[in-house]
Amino acid sequence: MFSFENVSCGPLKNLNFKIERKERVILFGPSGAGKSTLLFLFNRLYSPDSGTIYYEGENIVNQSVSQLRKKAGLVLQEPNLFPGTVIDNLKYGPSLFEEWEGKNGGELLEYVQLPASYLERDVEQLSGGEKQRVSLARTLANKPEVLLLDEPTSALDYRTAEEIEEVLDRLIKENGLSMIMVTHNLKQAERLGNRGLFLMDGTIKEDGRLPDMLNRPASRELAEFLEE
Numbered sequence: 001m002f003s004f005e006n007v008s009c010g011p012l013k014n015l016n017f018k019i020e021r022k023e024r025v026i027l028f029g030p031s032g033a034g035k036s037t038l039l040f041l042f043n044r045l046y047s048p049d050s051g052t053i054y055y056e057g058e059n060i061v062n063q064s065v066s067q068l069r070k071k072a073g074l075v076l077q078e079p080n081l082f083p084g085t086v087i088d089n090l091k092y093g094p095s096l097f098e099e100w101e102g103k104n105g106g107e108l109l110e111y112v113q114l115p116a117s118y119l120e121r122d123v124e125q126l127s128g129g130e131k132q133r134v135s136l137a138r139t140l141a142n143k144p145e146v147l148l149l150d151e152p153t154s155a156l157d158y159r160t161a162e163e164i165e166e167v168l169d170r171l172i173k174e175n176g177l178s179m180i181m182v183t184h185n186l187k188q189a190e191r192l193g194n195r196g197l198f199l200m201d202g203t204i205k206e207d208g209r210l211p212d213m214l215n216r217p218a219s220r221e222l223a224e225f226l227e228e
């Protein structure tokens with residue numbers, strides 16, 4: 001679905017890899033390795049300094065940015081909701097494509113396990129975990145093919161993080177989505193991922209199956225990282 005050819009960008013040096021449909025990829029590695037930079041290349045929040053990124057065989061610079069961002073939905077660590085109500089947030093994306101139907105709101109909240117009565121709530125009044133659920137529902141409203149997640153649970157307490165993780169797992173399965181997620185939580189990586197890309201110093205030091213690569217790292221760099 002995505003193919004990177006000789007891609008460099010800021011700290012990232014000459015990356016070459018492919019991601020297939022329905023893969024659940026975990027980007028992990030030390031702070032400053034370039035994980036967020038890499039994640040933001042997938043939806044053109046960042047552009048490569050050199051090299052080419054293909055989505056479904058076509059160079060992403062030749063595709064509509066709004067279509068790309070609809071298909072590749074991003075969720076960040078801090079749920080960056082717009083001021084207003086929950087439903088204002090949910091309908092924003094689909095309205096751009098004239099695809100919003102009023103009945104969708106309750107269904108979207110059901111996916112993230114919030115009651116439909118939350119639709120009219122002001123987002124300012126929600127807890128951190130509830131905001132992250134709304135943030136996920138807003139991304140889902142665009143009917144994405146792939147979720148791009150940058151540490152989506154790291155601002156939440158342990159219990160809430162696990163609940164969001166369960167929601168993520170279910171909605172990926174039920175909607176046949178692909179996932180590319182940055183996380184520092186290796187237990188979470190094992191639970192949600194099936195492939196790991198270990199980044200260090202702007203390069204992919206190891207690309208393997210999860211959880212295998214965590215139990216039997218092939219590179220010295222990953223072995224040392226896991227010991228820390």
Ligand SMILES: Nc1ncnc2c1ncn2[C@@H]1O[C@H](COP(=O)(O)OP(=O)(O)OP(=O)(O)O)[C@@H](O)[C@H]1O
Nearest residue numbers: 009010011029030031032033034035036037038182
């Ligand atoms: N355009 C750029 N040119 C040069 N360096 C950059 C550029 N953009 C970001 N950097 C640097 O690259 C490094 C990697 O940043 P990035 O945010 O991708 O790391 P990260 O792996 O997500 O780290 P963290 O785990 O702390 O979130 C940082 O030191 C950042 O300052």
Ligand SMILES: [Mg+2]
Nearest residue numbers: 035036037182
């Ligand atoms: Mg980061």
